């Protein structure tokens with residue numbers, strides 16, 4: 001394991017930025033939040049100081065002591081930190097510690113806390129109006145798209161495009177995806193692709209993890225939980241990622257320390273993932289939490305994850321072809337061959353011997 005960064009869940013109510021569902025977050029009376037997205041709402045201002053009882057007992061905020069230990073650990077090991085924020089402002093003692101280390105703030109958009117360097121989490125359930133977004137430019141967004149909103153993806157992306165430097169899409173309810181949903185996703189990506197090409201004409205193509213990452217990649221660029229990053233939860237313990245904490249807090253990896261023991265750690269590696277190893281959907285998250293949840297095997301992906309990633313890969317292939325036609329010197333080292341399958345499992349199924357060989361590189 002070569003740790004590069006830590007994820008820190010500042011509170012049990014920190015919004016989810018990935019496939020696991022967000023915990024219920026309530027903003028109780030007496031907790032101050034900025035009341036608009038105007039730039040003059042300084043990040044740390046609160047009109048009424050929340051009580052310690054609220055912080056520590058009701059929302060399970062990480063203790064100041066654990067936060068300090070985390071920051072010292074990050075500084076000593078030269079790690080960056082991604083702080084996952086709750087829906088309320090932190091008091092000064094917390095913000096002071098956070099500012100000591102190089103970090104990224106990941107904040108739920110509906111917390112209405114303006115910070116132009118932060119990554120903002122949007123949920124399609126409460127997608128903002130254009131008016132809410134008026135003060136944003138070149139922001140990084142994470143869009144958590146609920147399956148019921150799949151048909152609105154193109155409209156949401158269109159609203160965000162003008163405001164974004166990067167959009168990371170997370171498909172929620174992936175376990176319930178069926179053929180008809182794949183067809184809708186494919187159609188939506190087609191619509192977004194046409195818009196992206198127009199942006200390219202203006203020489204300002206925004207980054208979209210599900211469409212433009214693959215056109216720049218010639219090797220896997222997966223999540224790497226447990227390999228490049230670990231999570232510190234509000235209880236001060238380490239976990240593979242926030243999802244593992246929320247699913248089962250007792251499955252921790254122990255206190256913050258350098259020697260972390262992860263049972264069957266090699267199963268997290270690409271070399272020990274027989275299906276992913278033969279795949280070139282390099283933009284795929286290869287989410288080990290989803291693997292475990294949907295296939296019960298941490299190194300075996302679900303067909304839903306593979307099919308949606310291949311729909312993205314194919315849309316990226318079309319974008320790359322168009323761009324290389326328009327600009328022959330555009331990423332000449334990248335190729336995305338057309339495939340006749342949507343799930344690499346189709347290649348390895350019925351050939352257990354091949355899987356066995358791939359399992360032992």
Ligand code: SF4
Nearest residue numbers: 276279284301306309
């Ligand atoms: S598409 Fe499937 S096989 Fe390919 S990297 Fe993603 S999870 Fe692995």
